[in-house]
Amino acid sequence: DISIRDYQTSHRTIQLPGLVNIAAFVPGLVSRDSDDLQRATKASIAAGFSMIRVMPVSKGGSISDVKSLKVAQQNGKRGAYCDFNLSIAATSDNAHQISHAAGEVGSLFIPFNHLSDNISKVAQVEAHFDAWPTHKPIITDARTTDLASILLLASLHNRRIHVTAVTTKDDIKLIALGKEKGLKVTCDVSIYSLHLSQKDFPGCQFLPTEEDQAALWEYLETIDVFSVGSLPYQLAHFLKKPTDVTVGIADALPLILTSVADGKLTVEDVRVRLHDNPIRIFELHEQLGASLEVEIDRPYTLEATESWSPFTGKTLKATVQRVTFQDETVCLDGTMLSVSPRGTDMSTHGALPPTAVVSTPAVRPVTQPMS
Amino acid sequence: DISIRDYQTSHRTIQLPGLVNIAAFVPGLVSRDSDDLQRATKASIAAGFSMIRVMPVSKGGSISDVKSLKVAQQNGKRGAYCDFNLSIAATSDNAHQISHAAGEVGSLFIPFNHLSDNISKVAQVEAHFDAWPTHKPIITDARTTDLASILLLASLHNRRIHVTAVTTKDDIKLIALGKEKGLKVTCDVSIYSLHLSQKDFPGCQFLPTEEDQAALWEYLETIDVFSVGSLPYQLAHFLKKPTDVTVGIADALPLILTSVADGKLTVEDVRVRLHDNPIRIFELHEQLGASLEVEIDRPYTLEATESWSPFTGKTLKATVQRVTFQDETVCLDGTMLSVSPRGTDMSTHGALPPTAVVSTPAVRPVTQPMS
Ligand SMILES: [Zn+2]
Ligand SMILES: [Zn+2]
Ligand SMILES: [Zn+2]
Ligand SMILES: [Zn+2]
Ligand SMILES: [Zn+2]
Ligand SMILES: [Zn+2]
Ligand SMILES: [Zn+2]
Ligand SMILES: [Zn+2]
Numbered sequence: 001d002i003s004i005r006d007y008q009t010s011h012r013t014i015q016l017p018g019l020v021n022i023a024a025f026v027p028g029l030v031s032r033d034s035d036d037l038q039r040a041t042k043a044s045i046a047a048g049f050s051m052i053r054v055m056p057v058s059k060g061g062s063i064s065d066v067k068s069l070k071v072a073q074q075n076g077k078r079g080a081y082c083d084f085n086l087s088i089a090a091t092s093d094n095a096h097q098i099s100h101a102a103g104e105v106g107s108l109f110i111p112f113n114h115l116s117d118n119i120s121k122v123a124q125v126e127a128h129f130d131a132w133p134t135h136k137p138i139i140t141d142a143r144t145t146d147l148a149s150i151l152l153l154a155s156l157h158n159r160r161i162h163v164t165a166v167t168t169k170d171d172i173k174l175i176a177l178g179k180e181k182g183l184k185v186t187c188d189v190s191i192y193s194l195h196l197s198q199k200d201f202p203g204c205q206f207l208p209t210e211e212d213q214a215a216l217w218e219y220l221e222t223i224d225v226f227s228v229g230s231l232p233y234q235l236a237h238f239l240k241k242p243t244d245v246t247v248g249i250a251d252a253l254p255l256i257l258t259s260v261a262d263g264k265l266t267v268e269d270v271r272v273r274l275h276d277n278p279i280r281i282f283e284l285h286e287q288l289g290a291s292l293e294v295e296i297d298r299p300y301t302l303e304a305t306e307s308w309s310p311f312t313g314k315t316l317k318a319t320v321q322r323v324t325f326q327d328e329t330v331c332l333d334g335t336m337l338s339v340s341p342r343g344t345d346m347s348t349h350g351a352l353p354p355t356a357v358v359s360t361p362a363v364r365p366v367t368q369p370m371s
Numbered sequence: 372d373i374s375i376r377d378y379q380t381s382h383r384t385i386q387l388p389g390l391v392n393i394a395a396f397v398p399g400l401v402s403r404d405s406d407d408l409q410r411a412t413k414a415s416i417a418a419g420f421s422m423i424r425v426m427p428v429s430k431g432g433s434i435s436d437v438k439s440l441k442v443a444q445q446n447g448k449r450g451a452y453c454d455f456n457l458s459i460a461a462t463s464d465n466a467h468q469i470s471h472a473a474g475e476v477g478s479l480f481i482p483f484n485h486l487s488d489n490i491s492k493v494a495q496v497e498a499h500f501d502a503w504p505t506h507k508p509i510i511t512d513a514r515t516t517d518l519a520s521i522l523l524l525a526s527l528h529n530r531r532i533h534v535t536a537v538t539t540k541d542d543i544k545l546i547a548l549g550k551e552k553g554l555k556v557t558c559d560v561s562i563y564s565l566h567l568s569q570k571d572f573p574g575c576q577f578l579p580t581e582e583d584q585a586a587l588w589e590y591l592e593t594i595d596v597f598s599v600g601s602l603p604y605q606l607a608h609f610l611k612k613p614t615d616v617t618v619g620i621a622d623a624l625p626l627i628l629t630s631v632a633d634g635k636l637t638v639e640d641v642r643v644r645l646h647d648n649p650i651r652i653f654e655l656h657e658q659l660g661a662s663l664e665v666e667i668d669r670p671y672t673l674e675a676t677e678s679w680s681p682f683t684g685k686t687l688k689a690t691v692q693r694v695t696f697q698d699e700t701v702c703l704d705g706t707m708l709s710v711s712p713r714g715t716d717m718s719t720h721g722a723l724p725p726t727a728v729v730s731t732p733a734v735r736p737v738t739q740p741m742s
Contacts, residue, residue, distance in 0.1 A: 071414055122477070122515060122518075122519050122545055123540075123541045123544065123545075126545075126548070144492065144493060145493060145516040145517055145519070145520045146519030148493050148519055148521075148523045148524070149516045149519030149520060149523070150519075151523050152519045152520070152522050152523035152526065152549075153519070153524060155523065156549060157552075170492060170493055171387055173494060174494075174497075177527055178523075181527040184444075339695055
């Protein structure tokens with residue numbers, strides 16, 4: 001490939017621990033017999049994510065009760081290529097039901113901007129705060145005044161809350177203010193939001209404006225986590241491109257590490273936001289035997305693949321060279337090796353109150369290879 | 372009057388200190404050469420209110436800068452029959468200007484539901500919090516998620532905030548929750564909201580629903596202040612009745628004291644919410660020589676007056692018999708005596724930081740009788 005050689009410069013290879021995508025969007029999550037979850041794990045491990053937290057909202061509905069949770073769990077039993085955990089979504093009237101599912105999911109998601117049946121009233125959110133176990137994480141995609149509302153409730157209940165997919169200057173500033181004043185709030189920003197704006201795709205309201213994007217970079221210290229999220233899927237849908245569970249996953253690391261190559265971030269900034277903080281905030285298990293090797297500083301032009309990307313044809317400066325999962329190399333130079341799916345549904349990890357937490361190996365169930 | 376004698380029962384006469392209407396709506400407040408402010412003070416003193424806090428939003432615009440403040444002050448110089456103070460309204464871009472007017476007004480009003488140019492963004496409200504002197508009161512009419520937003524900002528800035536004209540179950544519950552958790556929040560409910568609902572006037576969205584009204588009564592302990600507010604004016608407008616600055620003022624005390632006669636409130640409940648709490652919350656001067664005598668328990672049918680009332684023809688059980696202002700009787704059995712306007716613009720009272728407050732007589736300027 002001539003174009004690669006032309007741009008070749010000195011480069012460095014870096015080791016990272018297995019990374020976490022804290023917001024994986026799986027369109028067919030609650031559709032019976034969907035292989036979307038399996039495909040999401042396969043694309044994720046190839047991209048360097050050894051753990052994904054699956055958003056409970058999907059194209060075909062949400063995980064919002066025991067029944068829909070069962071469907072997602074069943075889809076998970078097809079076999080996963082990385083570890084994953086499931087969450088449950090709050091609806092306007094499922095505050096009671098979620099308390100029954102709490103033990104089987106990793107967190108409660110309170111949606112304000114996803115699909116139907118969003119939470120609209122403070123009183124409804126209040127009911128969910130009261131119903132949800134105090135030690136378990138709560139995540140929301142609330143914006144502007146909705147964000148302020150839920151931060152108030154979190155503050156009044158002395159609860160931790162994680163705000164996902166922040167895109168605006170106002171919201172990141174409010175979160176920064178909250179942190180400064182002692183609120184237990186954390187947040188993530190989609191990697192796409194750091195690299196694409198409404199200037200690139202006019203009319204795309206879910207992308208930050210140029211000004212918003214500049215503010216996100218300015219408030220880097222306020223951003224606890226980088227995520228993939230549903231933004232790549234939304235963008236594909238908006239542009240009438242093929243929407244697929246894999247959209248955006250492979251772009252994540254090359255994009256964020258290109259920012260490292262460009263001097264906008266350090267490797268440490270990335271490791272903290274894709275490994276350390278996700279594990280701490282969401283009380284995830286430590287994945288021994290999961291690691292990756294990335295190469296930074298060698299520019300190349302992104303070529304089209306089966307999975308649509310808005311970055312095709314653009315110059316990137318980082319690649320994932322090797323991914324190791326459970327001490328076995330599963331992906332080399334972007335090519336998935338022939339391995340069986342050995343990922344585990346880790347949803348119940350951390351389900352017990354902190355005082356009763358058992359060590360990780362003891363709670364890890366036997367993995368189910370796909371039959 | 373035969374109908375009065377028919378219903379006559381034992382009754383009691385009660386002494387009250389001069390009362391405070393913390394939210395007087397004056398339509399012509401910032402209209403040049405309007406006598407609305409004077410007429411509001413006249414109707415107020417006759418109704419037992421020796422002090423009114425004038426809302427800075429009006430039919431013809433808001434007090435939102437030094438210029439509009441000057442117009443209102445000029446209107447105040449026509450002579451007032453009770454004491455009053457003025458406030459300033461936040462707009463989306465006057466955070467800086469209000470800091471210049473802070474010394475000349477009693478409080479900052481942050482409107483979300485009045486007229487044009489409401490505050491819509493958390494960042495705008497944030498700017499006002501930062502620009503407003505920390506010791507001076509802030510009032511808002513925010514509802515639902517807007518209310519939650521502003522409570523969050525008040526909490527993060529450790530500021531007191533007063534919520535005016537609460538009408539819904541959700542809002543009063545949120546305020547109760549806030550108080551329980553230590554937020555410095557106070558609130559008032561319009562006396563009309565306690566006695567009229569959407570059942571009485573279908574489609575009247577600014578009135579509470581029946582369920583909301585029941586909740587307001589249930590949360591009586593959460594209600595710090597009873598107010599007149601703009602609700603009577605809004606109702607008159609909605610029903611296409613004559614809208615006048617006096618609407619609702621004369622109804623206030625007979626209505627709330629009828630609830631005393633009906634055993635739903637004690638006299639103490641009323642005194643605390645129309646005198647003690649308003650003075651404490653808004654750091655008002657103590658009005659020595661202001662008092663009133665009310666009669667409770669003698670039922671009568673409210674007759675029509677020049678000022679429209681939705682209660683005309685209804686049975687009430689309390690009347691204001693005598694109002695004393697500056698140690699002089701100014702109103703007897705509902706008839707205003709021929710007195711000169713001796714009320715004072717008290718807007719600058721309390722403008723100095725707490726440590727420098729001078730005793731009330733020393734800062735009370737010489738009153739200006741109307742020429
Ligand atoms: Zn190399
Ligand atoms: Zn149950
Ligand atoms: Zn609660
Ligand atoms: Zn690790
Ligand atoms: Zn009598
Ligand atoms: Zn200035
Ligand atoms: Zn501030
Ligand atoms: Zn007093």
